[in-house]
Amino acid sequence: MLKGLQVLDCTGQLGWLAGRLLADLGAEVTKLEAAETDIASSDWRALNINKRLVRADVAGAPGRRTLDPLAAAADILIATPGPEEAGLFDYARLSRISPRLIVVAITPFGLAGPKAAWAASDIEIMAASGAMSLAGDPDGAPMRVSAPQAYAWAGGQAAVGALTALAARWRTGRGQLVDVSAQSAVITALSHAPTFVDISGINPTRAGAYMTGRSVTGAKYRVFWPCRDGFINFILYGGTAGRRTNEQLVAWMRERGIDLGPLASIDWARFDPTRANQAEVDAMEVPIGKFLGSLTKREFLEGAHQREMLGYPVSNMADIATDPQLEARRFWQDLAQPDGRTERHCGAFVVVDGERPPLRQLCDPVTKAPKEASKV
Amino acid sequence: MSAGIQALDGVKIVEFGSYAAGPHVGKMLANFGATVVHVESMARPDGFRMQYPPYKDGKPGMNSGGCFTYFNDSKYGVTIDLKSAEGQKLAKRLSEWADIVIENMRPGVIDRLGLGFKELSKTNPGLIMLSTCNMGQTGPRADTPGFGSQLSALAGVCGLTGEKDGPPMLLYGPYIDYIASTLGAAAVLAGLERKQRTGKGAYLDVSQYECGLMFLAGPLLEHHRSGKLTERSGNDDPHAAPHGAFACRGEGWIALSCWSNEEFARLCAAIGRPDLAKDPKLSTLEGRKAAASPIQDALCAWARERDAHEAAQLLQSHRVHAHAVNTIADLFADPQLIFRRQWRRRRHPVLGDQAYCYPAFELSETPGDVTAAGPMLGADNERVFRDFLGLGKDEFDALHAKGAMA
Numbered sequence: 073m074l075k076g077l078q079v080l081d082c083t084g085q086l087g088w089l090a091g092r093l094l095a096d097l098g099a100e101v102t103k104l105e106a107a108e109t110d111i112a113s114s115d116w117r118a119l120n121i122n123k124r125l126v127r128a129d130v131a132g133a134p135g136r137r138t139l140d141p142l143a144a145a146a147d148i149l150i151a152t153p154g155p156e157e158a159g160l161f162d163y164a165r166l167s168r169i170s171p172r173l174i175v176v177a178i179t180p181f182g183l184a185g186p187k188a189a190w191a192a193s194d195i196e197i198m199a200a201s202g203a204m205s206l207a208g209d210p211d212g213a214p215m216r217v218s219a220p221q222a223y224a225w226a227g228g229q230a231a232v233g234a235l236t237a238l239a240a241r242w243r244t245g246r247g248q249l250v251d252v253s254a255q256s257a258v259i260t261a262l263s264h265a266p267t268f269v270d271i272s273g274i275n276p277t278r279a280g281a282y283m284t285g286r287s288v289t290g291a292k293y294r295v296f297w298p299c300r301d302g303f304i305n306f307i308l309y310g311g312t313a314g315r316r317t318n319e320q321l322v323a324w325m326r327e328r329g330i331d332l333g334p335l336a337s338i339d340w341a342r343f344d345p346t347r348a349n350q351a352e353v354d355a356m357e358v359p360i361g362k363f364l365g366s367l368t369k370r371e372f373l374e375g376a377h378q379r380e381m382l383g384y385p386v387s388n389m390a391d392i393a394t395d396p397q398l399e400a401r402r403f404w405q406d407l408a409q410p411d412g413r414t415e416r417h418c419g420a421f422v423v424v425d426g427e428r429p430p431l432r433q434l435c436d437p438v439t440k441a442p443k444e445a446s447k448v
Numbered sequence: 449m450s451a452g453i454q455a456l457d458g459v460k461i462v463e464f465g466s467y468a469a470g471p472h473v474g475k476m477l478a479n480f481g482a483t484v485v486h487v488e489s490m491a492r493p494d495g496f497r498m499q500y501p502p503y504k505d506g507k508p509g510m511n512s513g514g515c516f517t518y519f520n521d522s523k524y525g526v527t528i529d530l531k532s533a534e535g536q537k538l539a540k541r542l543s544e545w546a547d548i549v550i551e552n553m554r555p556g557v558i559d560r561l562g563l564g565f566k567e568l569s570k571t572n573p574g575l576i577m578l579s580t581c582n583m584g585q586t587g588p589r590a591d592t593p594g595f596g597s598q599l600s601a602l603a604g605v606c607g608l609t610g611e612k613d614g615p616p617m618l619l620y621g622p623y624i625d626y627i628a629s630t631l632g633a634a635a636v637l638a639g640l641e642r643k644q645r646t647g648k649g650a651y652l653d654v655s656q657y658e659c660g661l662m663f664l665a666g667p668l669l670e671h672h673r674s675g676k677l678t679e680r681s682g683n684d685d686p687h688a689a690p691h692g693a694f695a696c697r698g699e700g701w702i703a704l705s706c707w708s709n710e711e712f713a714r715l716c717a718a719i720g721r722p723d724l725a726k727d728p729k730l731s732t733l734e735g736r737k738a739a740a741s742p743i744q745d746a747l748c749a750w751a752r753e754r755d756a757h758e759a760a761q762l763l764q765s766h767r768v769h770a771h772a773v774n775t776i777a778d779l780f781a782d783p784q785l786i787f788r789r790q791w792r793r794r795r796h797p798v799l800g801d802q803a804y805c806y807p808a809f810e811l812s813e814t815p816g817d818v819t820a821a822g823p824m825l826g827a828d829n830e831r832v833f834r835d836f837l838g839l840g841k842d843e844f845d846a847l848h849a850k851g852a853m854a
Contacts, residue, residue: 074642076645092665093662098638113666117669118666119666182787184787185787188784190771191767192771193685193688195693196770201779203619205701205776206619207609209614213693214703215610217605217619218678218682219664225808228627228631229630229807230809231631232633232807233808236455236456239459239640239641240811243455243457246813250810255784259805259808261623263468264514264518266779266805267514268502269776271503271504271799281610281617296601302607303615373602382593382598384599387607388679392603396588401655401658404672415672417665417672421662422632423585423655424651425650425651426651
């Protein structure tokens with residue numbers, strides 16, 4: 073869809089996903105990477121595939137001679153400027169080179185403001201955005217996701233910002249600066265948690281592995297259940313969807329000859345999770361725990377799907393890699409490497425007009441820099 | 449709805465969507481000037497209206513829910529009975545007016561309503577349509593119902609949250625829905641670019657599951673390459689030490705990390721423990737990971753005497769990565785977010801002033817805005833159907849009488 077769009081990607085990890093998303097949508101993305109940068113890591117390769125690699129160091133004054141011609145030919149330049157690169161990626165400077173250029177600057181806190189110069193990696197951005205306050209055990213430390221997420225949130229918002237500016241360019245004929253804050257980007261992940269503070273004066277907190285706040289008695293409901301090969305995410309919901317799920321669960325348990333205990337006498341049409349007290353919840357959870365403990369993750373996934381139940385296994389990377397749903401949708405893309413091996417990547421994130429846009433070969437690490445770049 | 453030039457002025461969007469995954473796409477685009485019409489019906493209003501608190505004064509009501517409004521600011525709200533023939537005709541007419549249609553029903557439902565892409569593009573050939581759902585439109589589990597809060601488990605994120613030896617942890621709300629809405633917005637805008645260039649529309653099939661996997665693309669590739677399983681590891685990071693969260697005075701916590709030996713030395717100086725920096729065992733990343741206890745003990749002792757925000761300020765002045773773990777309430781007082789005007793208060797007839805969340809980017813020449821509070825149910829029927837679609841008063845009244853807007 074973005075055929076012919078030229079993107080110059082000068083990002084560090086904070087911005088890698090932005091260029092990958094634009095490449096997946098059809099843009100020609102050139103990734104500028106200093107000669108000494110390690111490009112062998114899976115994190116680098118996963119998010120820089122589908123781009124053309126140019127090895128060039130743009131730090132320092134000579135770097136401008138490399139950067140500027142590339143910027144002049146680009147529609148969009150994406151950067152993650154640190155304090156020492158502020159001049160290099162200064163929008164006023166770049167717009168003099170090309171008034172049509174859209175410059176996307178991704179930083180932890182935005183280009184201006186009291187924390188603009190603060191240093192932050194994933195954990196500090198997750199902390200600053202409030203996300204850590206909502207994850208982890210209530211009696212333990214606030215928690216981040218063990219694989220960085222803040223960079224991806226920033227990259228996603230940067231892609232939206234870049235394309236919003238591109239839409240504006242059709243009208244104005246001019247580029248502009250897109251100033252992306254990673255802290256703000258992660259606030260997107262908080263769902264409507266801020267509304268509780270704003271409207272009710274309630275400060276949401278982390279609930280760990282349990283669902284809280286659903287019962288007027290204060291009862292907490294188990295969310296993660298040990299199973300034969302890991303954990304299952306299952307919640308006793310109310311409402312229409314909950315009713316079907318609970319009825320199907322009990323039917324499934326009957327088929328397996330599990331002692332239903334207190335579940336046998338519950339009328340699920342009338343079951344209201346907001347009314348149950350902790351003792352009742354605990355009693356219900358005993359047979360459910362026994363049943364789910366007897367299943368594998370894949371058995372639960374397939375059985376719950378057949379029965380139109382809510383709930384999913386807690387996948388690890390191997391479970392995801394072998395999921396038939398992804399196979400059927402041709403999500404994975406195998407790309408041959410120079411050494412004869414293939415690398416299996418996440419494919420383009422969207423299916424367009426019935427087809428998933430193919431990934432182009434991962435840029436060849438020995439790609440030679442263009443003439444201008446080779447002068448450095 | 450706004451003064452000044454905006455990036456998406458003149459772009460017309462109709463949403464047959466509810467909850468988060470569809471409406472959040474339209475909200476972001478509305479903030480940059482798109483005209484967005486959110487379609488509900490009196491019989492089946494958006495589930496966020498009645499099923500999700502908080503409510504004004506704690507009283508659930510069709511127009512008193514802050515969750516619904518939070519994801520639907522800057523939009524027009526209409527009601528159409530999509531189950532009636534007259535309603536379907538009206539919906540089709542509205543879709544012909546639109547450049548973009550967004551829907552997040554279960555696969556097949558929009559087709560059965562006569563509002564699928566094939567049908568709509570017959571009379572609106574340049575239409576861009578985004579269908580977003582749990583699993584995507586195809587595949588053996590395409591029809592799976594589900595909530596994003598549980599899908600986050602299937603997509604690997606919950607399994608990567610928590611202590612190494614403990615259970616997986618929940619993330620707040622339907623985490624993965626917002627990944628899909630962000631990426632979905634990018635896809636819609638790419639479709640718009642192609643339409644500008646070629647006049648051609650697009651049908652965009654977004655699987656929320658697949659979008660979520662893009663946020664774990666590195667660990668997934670690592671597994672494919674080496675068989676390695678990335679696992680939850682509390683707040684540890686393989687490339688930094690120390691790296692974690694430490695309890696501060698009162699209820700606060702501070703997150704901090706050191707990414708080089710030099711940064712570790714600056715941290716030691718900042719907390720008054722230069723002796724640690726001089727310990728040869730701690731002078732490398734591997735050494736600090738192997739002998740973490742003295743560093744942990746020193747940081748715990750230092751942090752618990754201090755306010756989290758002041759401690760972060762001090763560490764930043766020593767060029768150490770640090771930030772207080774903001775609570776959700778803290779987000780409204782954070783000076784950086786205030787500077788960026790993250791929260792924009794708009795008045796709603798029932799809720800009164802509510803803080804709406806601005807997207808994470810700002811445009812220098814065509815800035816966006818939150819132009820209005822989320823709409824009351826069916827509040828803009830007359831405006832949209834008469835002014836936008838051009839229905840005459842008699843026609844509007846007749847459709848209304850026939851229940852098309854029920």
